Amino acid sequence: MTSPPRGRFISVEGIDGAGKSTHLAWLTDYFLNKGISLIQSREPGGTGLGEKLRALLLNDAMSLETEALLMFASRAEHLAQVIEPALSRGDWVLCDRFSDATYAYQCGGRGLDKTKFTALEQWVQLRDRGLIEPDLTLIFDVPLEVSQARMATSRVLDRFESEQQDFHARVRAAYLERAEQNPQRIRVINANRSVVEIQSELAEIFADYE
Ligand SMILES: Nc1ncnc2c1ncn2[C@@H]1O[C@H](COP(=O)(O)OP(=O)(O)OP(=O)(O)O)[C@@H](O)[C@H]1O
Ligand SMILES: Cc1cn([C@H]2C[C@H](O)[C@@H](COP(=O)(O)O)O2)c(=O)[nH]c1=O
Numbered sequence: 001m002t003s004p005p006r007g008r009f010i011s012v013e014g015i016d017g018a019g020k021s022t023h024l025a026w027l028t029d030y031f032l033n034k035g036i037s038l039i040q041s042r043e044p045g046g047t048g049l050g051e052k053l054r055a056l057l058l059n060d061a062m063s064l065e066t067e068a069l070l071m072f073a074s075r076a077e078h079l080a081q082v083i084e085p086a087l088s089r090g091d092w093v094l095c096d097r098f099s100d101a102t103y104a105y106q107c108g109g110r111g112l113d114k115t116k117f118t119a120l121e122q123w124v125q126l127r128d129r130g131l132i133e134p135d136l137t138l139i140f141d142v143p144l145e146v147s148q149a150r151m152a153t154s155r156v157l158d159r160f161e162s163e164q165q166d167f168h169a170r171v172r173a174a175y176l177e178r179a180e181q182n183p184q185r186i187r188v189i190n191a192n193r194s195v196v197e198i199q200s201e202l203a204e205i206f207a208d209y210e
Contacts, residue, residue, distance in 0.1 A: 004090030007037075008209070009083065009133075011098040014140035015172050016161045017147030017154075019191045019198070023140060024096055026199055027206075031092065034210060039086050042096035044074040047081045058158040065116075068106045072120045075099065079124065079132060098134055099125065100178050100186070105160065108174020109167045133185065138205075139175050140191035140198075144168050 012027070014020045024040065031038045045054040053074040057067065075098070086093050099121055106112040125132045142150075144165055151161055179186040187205065191198055 003088070007087045007090050007092045008135050009087060009093045009095070011095045011100065011134040011137045012140070013097055013100050013104070013137060013175060014191065015104075015142070015144070015147050015168050015175070017149075017151035018140040018142045019150065019195070020096065020140050022195060023138075023191075023198060023202065024094065026195075027202060028094060030203065030206065031094065031209075036092055036210070037090070038092040038094055039082070040094045040096070041078065041082055043078060043098055043101065044071055046074070046078040046083075046095075049077050050074040058160065060159075064106065064110050064112055067110070068102060068112050068116065068120065071102050071106065072124050075102075076124045084132070095134065098137070100137055100139070100175065103178050104171045104174040108177070109160075109163070109171040135185070137182075137186045138202075139179055139186060139188045141172070141176070141188050142192045144172065146192050 010027075012020050012024050028038065028040050043050070044057050045051045053070050056062075057070055057074075062070070083093050083095070102112075102120075103114075103117055107114050107117050121131065147168065148165070151157065155161070176188065179188045189198060189201060
């Protein structure tokens with residue numbers, strides 16, 4: 001029996017308050033309306049164990065090394081339990097953050113040595129056919145003052161969201177650096193526009209996807 005074609009793996013990224021959740025909800029409906037069999041998940045999290053790690057990561061003080069290791073522990077479980085089985089079945093995976101977030105937050109924001117990031121990425125994501133990475137990553141990009149204003153009206157801040165401005169500035173710069181290094185995989189979306197304008201760009205990007 002032949003196996004189904006591998007599903008597509010799409011991740012969504014951005015600094016806190018960029019509007020990621022808003023666009024994820026819209027993208028999920030958009031793909032389901034196209035008849036695509038899709039799971040939506042998130043990192044850190046996405047499994048029973050991953051959600052417990054998420055609660056620790058978002059709330060408890062810890063060293064940078066511990067933070068990076070727990071992000072990748074959550075990712076290892078998520079890949080094994082959710083992402084790889086879904087892609088093998090032919091389902092698409094729409095993921096709220098993946099390893100670009102570790103590059104942006106832990107390396108960019110907190111100063112984790114990039115060789116440590118690469119070692120963890122290889123350990124957790126390397127398979128016979130190469131590194132498991134999203135086929136496409138969308139980075140929703142906004143200036144800091146816009147993200148801060150959006151967060152101020154919408155939530156109680158967690159451990160990352162309540163970091164200082166310069167932390168968020170470094171995270172944003174690291175996302176943009178990562179996009180420059182991976183132009184074939186990563187698209188930067190100007191999210192400092194109306195939701196309708198952004199959705200119309202998303203519909204253009206995914207018009208041919210089926
Ligand atoms: N383009 C936009 N223009 C104006 N307001 C927006 C826009 N996109 C999102 N918002 C609002 O900004 C706030 C934050 O949006 P959202 O929760 O989607 O972003 P996020 O913080 O990136 O997501 P997450 O919770 O996953 O970190 C919400 O109140 C949302 O309605
Ligand atoms: C995967 C991942 C996430 N983070 C940070 C980024 C966010 O502040 C939170 C997750 O919250 P969200 O509302 O779901 O965006 O976690 C990180 O620092 N490193 C990572 O690898």
